[in-house]
Amino acid sequence: xxxxxxxxxxxxxxxxxxxxxxxxxxxxxxxxxxxxxxxxxxxxxxxxxxxxxxxxxxxxxxxxxxxxxxxxxxxxxxxxxxxxxxxxxxxxxxxxxxxxxxxxxxxxxxxxxxxxxxxxxxxxxxxxxxxxxxxxxxxxxxxxxxxxxxxxxxxxxxxxxxxxxxxxxxxxxxxxxxxxxxxxxxxxxxxxxxxxxxxxxxxxxxxxxxxxxxxxxxxxxxxxxxxxxxxxxxxxxxxxxxxxxxxxxxxxxxxxxxxxxxxxxxxxxxxxxxxxxxxxxxxxxxxxxxxxxxxxxxxxxx
Numbered sequence: 001x002x003x004x005x006x007x008x009x010x011x012x013x014x015x016x017x018x019x020x021x022x023x024x025x026x027x028x029x030x031x032x033x034x035x036x037x038x039x040x041x042x043x044x045x046x047x048x049x050x051x052x053x054x055x056x057x058x059x060x061x062x063x064x065x066x067x068x069x070x071x072x073x074x075x076x077x078x079x080x081x082x083x084x085x086x087x088x089x090x091x092x093x094x095x096x097x098x099x100x101x102x103x104x105x106x107x108x109x110x111x112x113x114x115x116x117x118x119x120x121x122x123x124x125x126x127x128x129x130x131x132x133x134x135x136x137x138x139x140x141x142x143x144x145x146x147x148x149x150x151x152x153x154x155x156x157x158x159x160x161x162x163x164x165x166x167x168x169x170x171x172x173x174x175x176x177x178x179x180x181x182x183x184x185x186x187x188x189x190x191x192x193x194x195x196x197x198x199x200x201x202x203x204x205x206x207x208x209x210x211x212x213x214x215x216x217x218x219x220x221x222x223x224x225x226x227x228x229x230x231x232x233x234x235x236x237x238x239x240x241x242x243x244x245x246x247x248x249x250x251x252x253x254x255x256x257x258x259x260x261x262x263x264x265x266x267x268x269x270x271x272x273x274x275x276x277x278x279x280x281x282x283x284x285x286x287x288x289x290x291x292x293x294x295x296x297x298x299x300x301x302x
Contacts, residue, residue, distance in 0.1 A: 077109035094237035129196035137199025
């Protein structure tokens with residue numbers, strides 16, 4: 001067993017062992033192994049051993065411990081976050097919630113056969129990019145085969161895109177069958193950052209589940225005839241953190257309140273909300289609870 005220690009980066013971009021895997025060229029990692037009661041530095045590497053821990057210094061006083069779940073997967077998942085004198089242990093049992101969204105399941109390292117790995121990976125990378133730009137934002141993911149979502153937006157939508165922005169969709173359709181080449185990967189990175197950048201505009205960005213951007217800067221309104229959201233259930237995949245019932249506004253303000261209302265009116269939609277302080281929430285409709293479920297996932301995106 002070896003531990004990999006990575007020095008802080010000048011910008012908080014994901015690396016191959018982070019949730020946004022593959023977005024940037026790999027950095028050199030410092031290799032550390034145990035020798036009796038001590039640890040020794042054995043060298044530096046760009047390729048992480050399968051049986052290893054990763055200790056990442058994200059910022060002064062903020063460290064993240066990750067590991068590989070084993071098997072053929074090269075994916076590293078977070079197991080603990082150390083911030084100052086506070087330690088947060090990731091609770092893998094959160095993946096066993098009856099209506100756990102695929103995005104959360106994947107971040108916890110339990111990808112399901114029912115979920116599209118590429119689709120979930122793309123949403124994770126969008127979430128990482130949204131969190132990285134630090135200006136806050138909302139991304140609404142809606143079914144491509146229906147226009148019902150328009151009933152939950154103020155009309156006319158000032159920044160509706162006709163035709164839709166389809167760079168992401170085209171790149172995913174043209175994905176190389178073998179290992180992606182650098183040119184394709186760079187183009188995908190730019191498209192992801194471009195879409196994530198749109199979420200910083202006041203209002204919400206609308207993306208279909210087929211990766212087409214339909215609008216940005218959209219104002220969410222309560223659908224005619226629907227009830228106003230009063231409470232949501234909120235959970236965080238941290239050991240010792242149980243579910244709570246709270247008012248949507250308690251999660252972070254207007255973006256969170258409007259996202260909760262959108263999901264309450266559009267049960268097939270998913271809303272991703274980034275706060276300027278780094279918090280990140282995924283809103284989905286919970287059939288089991290018959291209410292909006294807010295999943296706090298910033299600990300998994302570090």
